[in-house]
Every structure is written in structure tokens, then in C-alpha cells.
Amino acid sequence: MKGFKLIVLRQLGSQLRTAEWRALLFATWIAIALATLLALLGDRLERGLLRESAAMLGADLILSSQRPINTERIEQAKTSDLQVSEVVQFPSMINIDEEMMLVSVRAATSPYPLRGEIRTRPEQPHSQPQAGEVWVESRILSQLELSIGDQITLGYSEFKVTAEMLSSPDRGSGLRSFSPQLVMHQDDLEATGILAPGSRAEFRLLMAGDSDRVEALELAWRDNLGDEERLFSLQADQPMTGAALGSALSYLKLTALIALLLSALTIFLSLRRFSNGQHKRCALLLSLGLNSKDLVKLYLYQLIIAWLVLSVLGTLTGVLLEQLILSWLKDLLPEALPSPILWRYFSGPAMGFALLILLGLPPILQLSKISVASLFRDEIVGGDKRALMIQLFCFGLLAATLLAFLGAPLAALTLLILILVGGAVFGWIAQKLLRLLAYPLAKKLLLGRLLTMRLEQQKRWHRLQAGVVILLMTLLSLVWISRTDLLADWQTQIPDDTPNYFVINIQPWQTEPLQDFLTENSIVSQLYPMVRGRVTTLNGSSIHAQMSPQQLEHNTLNRELNLSWSDTPPSHNNVIAGRWWVHDTTEAEISVEREMAEILGLVPGDILGFNLGGIEVEARISNLREVEWTSFQPNFYVIFNAAALEQMPATFITSFRLSESEQALASQLVREFPSLTLIDIGQLLQQIAGWLERLGDSSALILGLTMLCGALLMLLTLHQALEQRRYESALLQTLGATAQQTQRLDLLELLLLGFVCGLLAVITAELTLALLYLNLLNLQASLHPTMWILLPLASTLFFVISGFLLRRRLTLSQCYRLLRSA
């Protein structure tokens, strides 16, 4: 079958020049690249971070607690013949001269770590810092302009920086892992004076040893964990580190889902259009003696050749993108990531296969049903229904594998449904709005009725186009605004006197000198005592029995609370129900925060019971308070009267504002009170913002690809109407319309469509932003005037320009040739 091969190649060659094949190939390319990227990145990050390896945990089993680890537990671990190491991790400001930096300090006993290793530069003879030494991450070196061998001050002690940490296991959980890390030996900890009883820190017991014993211990402990304790192991489902990165990863995946969805849609539409255009050709090939099996083979070969070429290209692109993203995230990663499993490299091609061949098969099978007779008469190849069913089924199958592939199937499914419904609704509204605008306009125009006819005939395409464009533009402007304006908006809206420093871990004997220091330097602040406790009873009986599962999940019940006491209401809280107690009352009374009261159904007069580290206390609710959580003041869900808690061991907390010119006071404070933990909120926010920005870059890359997919889909759908437009314009011109008139008609249609899409996108974006501002960030919503100009303009330009790039003006003689040959 030499001739057959010739046809395959020739046909492929000539089809490469058609719009639908170009769209098809491009969309498949992007889909394969994205799938490869996600498969590789997801796999490596997940294996490297989320599914903890012992080398990541630094141990086989970790007991983490908000209080110092119970000595009984340590004994138990030792008698089980396990190696143990104790670690304390806490935030601290280290300072050199006037420069200060917020870091996360880890103080570990020897040996440490129990699994994996701390990689350093220069290489060190020991696995952990020895007495008098600290190892720090590169960010600390660069920000404080330190070099190896320099001295730093931590609390009351001086340390020598002996190594830069390239990577280390056991970074701790939550926000801790965002801050630059410093490791020291626990033998040095006491001398620094930083940790005192009641100080806020994470205490960890690392254990390693024979796996049966580890498992046995884990099993035994899991059932009697204290409120403040958590267990992490290789088996545990809850990741310790990398949780933040994990959610970033799922965000990336969800963005990619949109892109994959768009490519799938593009591939679907172009395949359909392609096969619809092949009917006559198939009939011809049949009449030349090909049988319908050959015909299926012919088109299948074509798809397979395309798939093979694109698999190589797409996989390469995916690998490149993965390297790019990893280089952005490099120093967030604890250590070199494991290299990807080999078969992951085939995910992209597999996805491409599913998209191209699965979606391509039904229309191809349909082509084989064409009869030679259709050459002689214009027959509409009916029975589209069955092919459509197969295609829908394939689409569903594909969606299902996609969802499974992305992980987080529920979130992805929700998003998917939201996108589809959102797109459909937007499309529908846009189309109605388009009509509303166009109909009065059409009455005034010479060829106005053609415009309305066009709107009617392009209705479905307009809906699709509008849905996609509005969704993408909304997404884009949300990302854009949140990257540029959000932080600025937030910063301008917070009042000037908002505190920018917190001091925690203030011991009772330090309160007076600290208060004096603050007063001397005329810093306005108030010290609040802090005691940890858990809500246990309501009106005499167990609170667990009285609350629904959702209520039990609330922040105030699922963990220990920070409780405070005071005989005067905090100046920044308003009492909204009941009354503040009289000074020096001896009965135990409490003030409860409004939201907590609402969610738990508490009213003044109820009696709440607390467990404060073993001591039971009951108190009557005498009032409810409104709390502004974002005020950066110390805030509490529950405040007792002084007499009720005064005797409890407590630490104190305060916050205050230092203006730009007063920054020196911060280092003075650290020098005078080396054991206090001062936290610079500005630095903390900057550290978080730094990560967000890098994650933002990665998501912008994927978002960019998503936009590309969207644009491709747009061009394809615009192009599909092109033949129609050419024909119409040719006919109109022979009827006496000028080329400009027909062109103006197209222009008007695209202009209106673009404008309507832009307008709706702005409105959607503003509404979403307003919701975000009001509900999540407690900011005043404001309009973004540039967006109101830019979005409609961009959208209009996009439609008009792509419409005109696609369409070439017909000369009259071309018109005539078109008509007489048709």
C-alpha cells in the first residue's frame, strides 16, 4: 500500500495548514506539557515533602507539643529501646549591632537529627552544632551581612556562626517553616534565658529505632494524646512540613485544570470541525477504491503521527517548565528532591493520547459510515447522536481521570462545576446583553438586520466565547489586583497607630521593668497575662455532649485557648451584651468574644468550665465583646476577672507601634531584655509575602499557559465562522454592498462582543474582590478604575484584532469566483 502511505503523509501535510489542525496540535502540545509538568512537579514535591520521608522528618516518629514534653513519655521511649532527641523551636530576633532579624530557632539535644542529615557549607565534622555554635540558613547570612565565623547574640548568649545550612530535616510545622532557620545545641538554651516556664514554643520529641517498636509506641500513644500533643510519623496522614507548599501545589493544579479543560475543549471542537470538513473527501477516497477500514486507518495514522511528535515536544516543554518552577521554589525546599519516577514522564503523552485519540475516534468512526453516494448529492451525514454520545462518554472518562490525576478530587470537582456553571451563566448573560445592545443599533444601520441575523446565528458560539473570555479575564484581574493592589490597599487602610511589634514570653517578674522601659520611651502599650486552658463544660455538664460536630470543630473548642484576665475591658474591645464586672469582684466571671458566643450558642449567665493544665475552673459569662481580630492588638476569646486567675502561672504579651525613627528602640529593648521574644510583624509579613510572590510566579506561569489555551480556543471559534463570513460578504458585495460595509458589520459584531465580555469581567472581578475584601480581609471594598478601562478595552481589542487577523478582505473578483464555484 505505497499509495496509502502517500495519502497519509500528503493529507497530514496539507491539513497542517488548516486552522483547526493548528489549534488541535497547539492545544495538544500545551496539554501534554502541562500534564508532564504537573506529574513531575507533583510527584517530586509530594514524595519530597508531603508524604514524609524519615529523612525529612529527621526521625521515625515525632511527638510534638505546645508544652514541654512529659518526662514520662521520654522514659517510655527510652525503655522501648528507641533513640531520642529533644527539640525546642521558637521564633526569636537575632541581632548584630542595630540590625535585627526574625528567625526560627531550633535547639536540639544530641544526637540530632536521628534520620537524614543537615547539609552544610563548609562541611562539618559533627551532625549538629556543638556548644557555642550555630548553623544558619543562607537568608540569615545575606540579610545580616554575616560570614562564617562571625558572632551573633541570642538572648543573653553569644554564638559563633560555624556553617551555612543548605538543607535540614525537621523544619517544624506551620508558619515556623516560612522563617529562616537557625539551629543550636540545647545545652546552650538555658543560658540564653529565652525560654522560661510557660513560654510559647513547639517542643518535639524525635524518636527512631526498630520499626516494630516505633509502631507499637505510636499505637500506644495515639489513643492517649493530650490536648496539646500531636504525633507525626511516616504512616500519619497529616503532613508536618510542607503543608503550605501542599496547598500551593493544589492551587497550581487547579489552575492547570482550567488550562487542561480549555485545551480539551479546543481539541474537541477542532476535531469535530475537522471531521465535518472531511465528508466529501472521504466519499471521494471511497469511490477511488479505499474501503472504510482503510479510511479509519488513514485518519487514525494521522492522529497517531501527530501524537508521537507532540509527545516528544510536549514532554520536553513540560520538563523545562518544571525546572523553571523548581528553581523559583528552591530555597523553600528542605533538601534536594528525589528524582521523578520514570513512568511519570509518560503522563503527558498518556494525557495527549486520551485527548487526541479518544476524542478523535468517534468522529473518525463516523467518517467510515459515509457512502460514496454523498458525492452525488448533498447529503447531511446524520446519526450524529451516537458519535456525540461516545464523545460525551470519552469526555466524562477524561474528566474523571483528570480529577483523579490532580488529587484533591473534591476541590477539583467543585471548581470544575463552578467553572462550567459560571461559564454557562456568564455566556448566557453576555449573549442577552449583546442582543440588548445590538437590536436598537441594528435599526439604525443599513445592514442592521444582517447584524441581528449574525447574532442569532452565532448565538451558541458567542455564549461559549463570552463564557471563556469572562472567566479568564476575571481570573487574570483577580490575580493581578491581588498581586499589585491588595497589599497596598491593605497597608493604606490599616490605621497609623496599628502595632507593628509583638513581645511574647514575658515572665511575671519582667513585667514591671518592661513597663518602665516602655513608659520611659513613651511607647503606648498594655501588658496582657496569658494562661492556656481548654473549655470542658457548659452549665455543669460536658461541652462535648452538648455541641454538634461542626461546633466542636470551631477554633475555640478544638484546641487550647489563650485566656487572659483583667478587671477593665480592653480599650480596643466593645462590650455588646451584658455588663463588665465590678472591680475586685471575687466570683469567677468571664467576658466572651461575640463570634465564639454566637457559634457555640452562649449567652450571658451561662457557666463555662475550663481545664487550665490540670486545674478546673468554672466561671459565669457576664458579658460579650466585639473583637477586631486584624487590629494587631493582643486579643482573647475569653477574659476572666483578675481574682479568678491571678494565681495561675502566666506569661504576658504586649504589642506596640514603633515609627520609622524609633526602630532603634527595638534593638535597645532586645539588648536590655535579651530573654524576651520580640516579633517584628513587618518582617514576618515580608517573609510570608516573599514566599507568596514566588508561588505567585509559578502560578503566573501556569496562568499564562491557561490564557494561551483560552486565546487558542477563541481563535478557533472565531475562525469557524470565517467561511460563513466570507461567503456572506461575497454575496452581499455582488448585491451591491461595499467591502467596507460588510467589514463594518463584522467589526461591529466583534466590538460589541468584546465590550460586553470586558464589562461583565470587570463587574465579576469587582464583586469577587469586594467579597474578598469585606469578608476575608476586613478591608473596605473600593472600585479599581484602571480595571474598568483596561478590561473592556483589552477584551474589545482582542476580539477585533483577532477577528481581523483571521479575516482577509475579499476582492470583488474573489467574491465572484467564490460564488460561481460553490
Place this chain on the structure above:
Amino acid sequence: MTLPTTEKILLEAQNVAKWFTTQDQRLELFHDLNLKVLEGETLAIVGRSGAGKSTLLSLLAGLDQPSAGNILLAGRSLAEMDDATRAELRAKQISFIFQSFHLLPELTALDNVRLALEIQDCKDAIAQADRWLGKVGLGQRTDHFPAQLSGGEQQRVAIARAFATRPSLLFADEPTGNLDEETGHQIIEQLFDLNKQENTTLILITHDSELAARCQRCVSLHAGQLHEKVYESA
């Protein structure tokens, strides 16, 4: 054979030549071609497929420019008009009928006719369109779409559309080529009926000798030259 009542020349081709250059080849369809068409005359152009009849027609209608020579419509050179004038000419004075009808599928029969009237800014386009559809016997089918009409009916809509604008010059390129003999006859009857009533100048391309014989004059395009053909009047 009745001679036209006036001897006024409506359309004239003077030494017209047309060639196409494709890559390195030059394809010359005709040169030094001359033709005069009188007002109210019916003229058939016959010739082999590929002889250049359609091309000649597009030159005569001002849809394409001759490579050399001149075409005058009512004494004015088409080449010297600008696009807008030529478009206006097509709107008000020239109509076309095609082999494959060319109705817009999204418009009803009425709207297809109405569209042509609207392009020439006709005030009562709907009434006019309705009247013309009545004249071609489709008064009951005005709100049918092209897909709901047979080929012959579609061609009748096209005829109605062509005459509705009251053109002085009508071009028809193989108007019966896509129709069976019976229907073709009916269409021809219709065309000549209306032509007589409206006193339109008709230039017709056809393979059908019967149809050609019904025209007052017949020319054959052969080897780049026009030859007058004389039929015995039936």
C-alpha cells in the same frame, strides 16, 4: 427576429484582454475582444467549459478588471469608477443569478429578497419583496427558509431577488445548471417573462442551446474570440 426598439448601447467591451499569471506561466483567456450590448437586448454567451465565459461576465459586470481594454456601461468607463460607485451600480442597476442560487440560509425567502432591497435603501422593502415573491409564484412560501425549498424554488427566490431591485442589467451564469430539465424549463419561462415585463437587458451564460435560442442574440466564446451565432427562429 424583432430588433430592439432603441438602438442605444448599454454595455460595450472595447479591445478587452484578460490573462492570468500563475508563477511563471501566463494564461491568456482572450485578447482584443469586442462586444456591444443594446439596451433591452437579451444575449446568450455559449462556449466550452473553461473558455472564459464566467471571467468575461465578471469583467462586464465590473467585478474584475480587464488586463487591457475598456468596458463602458452607458458610456462610462467601469475602470474609472471608484469602489463605492461600482457598489452603488450593483445595488441599483446590476443583478446576478447564479448556478447555485446563493441564498443566505439563515434568512427566510422574504428576508433574502428584502436584503437586496435594503442594500439599495428601498423604503417599502417588505411589501416589495412580498410582491416579487408573489410574481414568481412563491406567495405562500415567503417565510420558508432556503433549506425548506426545492432547488427550483430557491432559484425562483433568487430570480425575485434579482428583479426586485429593478436592474437595467441582469447577469445569469448558467441559471439552470443545477436543475433538472423540467424545472429548468419553468425557471427559463419565468426569467424571460419577467425580463419582458421589466424590459431588462439580460446577459446569460448557458450550455443549453434551447435556452440560447430564446435570446435575441447569441455569441460563442472560442479560442479567445467571440463569434456571432445565428439560430433559426423557432
